[in-house]
Amino acid sequence: MNGTLRLARAELRKLFTTKALPVSFAIAIVLAIGSVIIDAMVAGKNGTARLGTDADVYQMLKFGAITCVVMLILGILAAGSEFRHRTIIPVLLATPHRARIFAVKVAVIAGLGAVFSAVLFGLGLATIVLTLSAHGIHHLPSGVGTLFAGTVISSACFGMIGVALGALTRNTIGAIVAAIVWALFIEQVILATIVPGIEKWLPTAAAIGLTDIPSPAHGLPPMTAGLVLAGYAVALLLAASRTTMRRDLA
């Protein structure tokens, strides 16, 4: 087995030997399936879309918000905890090739994000199909495939953004808080107010463009949103790899 594959296996072993991954995956699955069940229960009430309509199914398929947040946190923990717990030292003593270690970590988290989001989307979709079937509804809207692809791409991108933030800040809690403040406050409130129209070009809005009901009038079309989000991920990864390569470890 070559060195890169061994490093990838070691990265996976690291992820699966701490509680963060199983706990966050379990919470995400419960939230996803729970949201489908609740959506089905309230469908058609208080002005919400009727069960089985395209709008209702799209509402139930908004799993991307969950998987993006989970992968952002896991990415931050995967990179930041190496510095927080100083496990980066034995890692670099065993494999003194920083660029390769960083690239493998990014690839593993992106891959994990893609697989996890695909599995979660599949579980959620199966729950939706079963729920609709129980009500005698046997069709799905045409945009499911696009939403599936958008959820997978955005989850992989948010995992990579998380790795970049963790490596840049080396502070897991600080990076998670900063990411949440950015997404909920700086991006949505401050920047949107200061520069009207810019919000759709920012990372969170780009992710929404990939994972929400396609609405080009308000946001970016999925293809553009995917490119914008990937661009942010690449820019942050370049900055993070630059500091990772140069930094002395005390």
Add this chain to the structure above:
Amino acid sequence: MSTIRIQKLTKRYGSVLAVDDLSFDVRPGQVTGFLGPNGSGKTTTLRILLGLAAPTAGTAAIDGLAYHQLPDPVRQVGAALDSNTFHPGRSAAQHLRVMATATGLPRRRVDEVLGLVGLADAAGRAVGGYSLGMRQRLSLAGALLGDPGVLVFDEPLNGLDPDGIRWLRGLLRELAAQDRTVFVSSHLLTEVAQTVDEVVVLSRGRLVAQTTLADLVARTSVVRARTPDAARLLEVLAAAGLQVRLVDTSTVEVRSATADAVGVAAAAAGVTILELSRQEEDLESLFFDLVQQNHQNQEVAA
């Protein structure tokens, strides 16, 4: 047989000169102590040697190669730098298995080193619940994982209980006897005096001495000679270039000389010696003297 070579190594952090034009070699088949007070540049030197920090100037090499150039680092060099480099949620076995997976070492090697460092019974427990001594042992297990020819330990006795210290001293001797290069840092000379063959002494980032421990003790030891002709003996030894002083009417004290040298000089001059004894100077005072001497030299030079 692997050699560590530090050549004209300098490391500057802003205005602070952590390591200053340092050069020395560490040979295989012996335990070499890397000594100096806290902040003298030992850890910085080791981090540069192990590729964790970049030098401002100079080189630090193992078998002529920088650490990142080694073809198979984990099988060539084992290092225990810090007892706090573990995820608290992972067990010792999980931590070592991650290392073994990354480097292609067999899983059985993990069990072997855990047994070797006495952690077999605690291997499944989360490291967060380990004592400092247990973490130190786990750090040593990580260093031994690849069965390397060069071993670098930074303050390895920290946190070990007396049994652990005795065990580690034996292990270091055993590793050196297997012709490995064993390089051990400490800020306490007494801590490693029973283990090391050679010492590299550092002070304020500069090399103060590289010699055998026996020579270091001899160079800085005090010999007292009791004689019926103290004035004559004082004159003879001073003429031989030794540092001497009269303690009382019948006793002469000689610094930085062996008892043999004093005896031979006295015999050559025909001075009767009634008693010749080496004063067991506290090793730590000796170390302190060496370091202080370097400080004074630097201040004079400045």
